[in-house]
Amino acid sequence: MEHYVNWGILGASNFALNEMAPALHLAGRGRLAGIATRDVGKAAPFTRIAPDLNVHDSYDALLADPMIDAVYIPLPHTMHVEWGIKALQAGKHVLVEKPTAMTAPEIQPLIEARDKSGLVASEAFMIVHHPQWQMAREIIASGQLGQLQRVRAAFTYNNAADTQNIRNKAAMGGGSLPDIGVYTIGSTRFATGGTLREIYDAKIEYEGDCEVTAEARAGFDGFDAQWLTSMRMHPFQEVTFHGSDGVLRVPTPYNAGVFDQARLVIETGMERREIRFPKVNQYVLQVENLNAAILDGAALKWRLEDAVETQETIDAIRAKAG
Numbered sequence: 001m002e003h004y005v006n007w008g009i010l011g012a013s014n015f016a017l018n019e020m021a022p023a024l025h026l027a028g029r030g031r032l033a034g035i036a037t038r039d040v041g042k043a044a045p046f047t048r049i050a051p052d053l054n055v056h057d058s059y060d061a062l063l064a065d066p067m068i069d070a071v072y073i074p075l076p077h078t079m080h081v082e083w084g085i086k087a088l089q090a091g092k093h094v095l096v097e098k099p100t101a102m103t104a105p106e107i108q109p110l111i112e113a114r115d116k117s118g119l120v121a122s123e124a125f126m127i128v129h130h131p132q133w134q135m136a137r138e139i140i141a142s143g144q145l146g147q148l149q150r151v152r153a154a155f156t157y158n159n160a161a162d163t164q165n166i167r168n169k170a171a172m173g174g175g176s177l178p179d180i181g182v183y184t185i186g187s188t189r190f191a192t193g194g195t196l197r198e199i200y201d202a203k204i205e206y207e208g209d210c211e212v213t214a215e216a217r218a219g220f221d222g223f224d225a226q227w228l229t230s231m232r233m234h235p236f237q238e239v240t241f242h243g244s245d246g247v248l249r250v251p252t253p254y255n256a257g258v259f260d261q262a263r264l265v266i267e268t269g270m271e272r273r274e275i276r277f278p279k280v281n282q283y284v285l286q287v288e289n290l291n292a293a294i295l296d297g298a299a300l301k302w303r304l305e306d307a308v309e310t311q312e313t314i315d316a317i318r319a320k321a322g
Helices: 014-026 040-049 059-063 077-089 104-117 131-142 176-192 282-296 304-321
Strands: 005-010 030-036 054-056 070-073 093-096 121-123 148-158 196-207 210-220 223-230 232-243 246-250 263-268 271-276
Touching (some): 014 040, 014 070, 040 054, 077 093, 077 104, 093 282, 104 121, 131 232, 131 263, 148 176, 176 210, 176 223, 196 304, 210 304
Parallel strands (some): 005 070
Antiparallel strands (some): 196 210, 210 223, 246 263, 263 271
């Protein structure tokens, strides 16, 4: 008899409803089995995805549900570590939304709880599961671009009008670096395998106490990186890897299939190649990796230790910006 992972969700966020709940239910060897929300009325749309869903009116009640094997945590950023630890202590595997925490040292107690429990815990960095990023990493490692010299990554959108959005509330972990800096920095690290040496310079723009735009230049072993994130600019995303013998562009690096079609553009010498990917649900692939890790002990494509390294870079950018 094939085993399945029964997933529960802490909170009924729109992102959980639109992206992760369907992925948890569609992914092979798993299903959406429970949700916890203080407003039980918010659970109704989730029951259309999973009709047999167990609805709990508190997070603790879901963690006490013996049917639930693993928990996805899309709560405000400042609550991720607290409830991740509680879930592990309750015997549940954990997938925590990014960023895992507001500073790198805050992640260590979650890692310790994971190690003590022997359970699986990971940050939900879905892009590393998409074949475009797996191939980008292979192309860079193969030497097709020659010596990598510079990476440029940008991710912007404008939510100035949405004043009640938690991304515009610093006390709830808002700001462009926590929300989308994890993408520009994390994708650079994942594709190159590079180690940060230093932050050359950094600039952060604030509205009140919430940072809305951040720019930074950084030095890695063998190449430099430039990052831009903003919540006050027209929607845009792109990553470019520029080497001595070629250029690799990822025009839709983060919201593949939504912002545009997933594809890689490679220029070497006089040749230009474009590799397009059929519609792929990177959220489903992410959950399937977690299911395989839980059921078979398969290796995770993104670990909490990876989240620490990305957060350390964000911390260094803030320190440099002053």
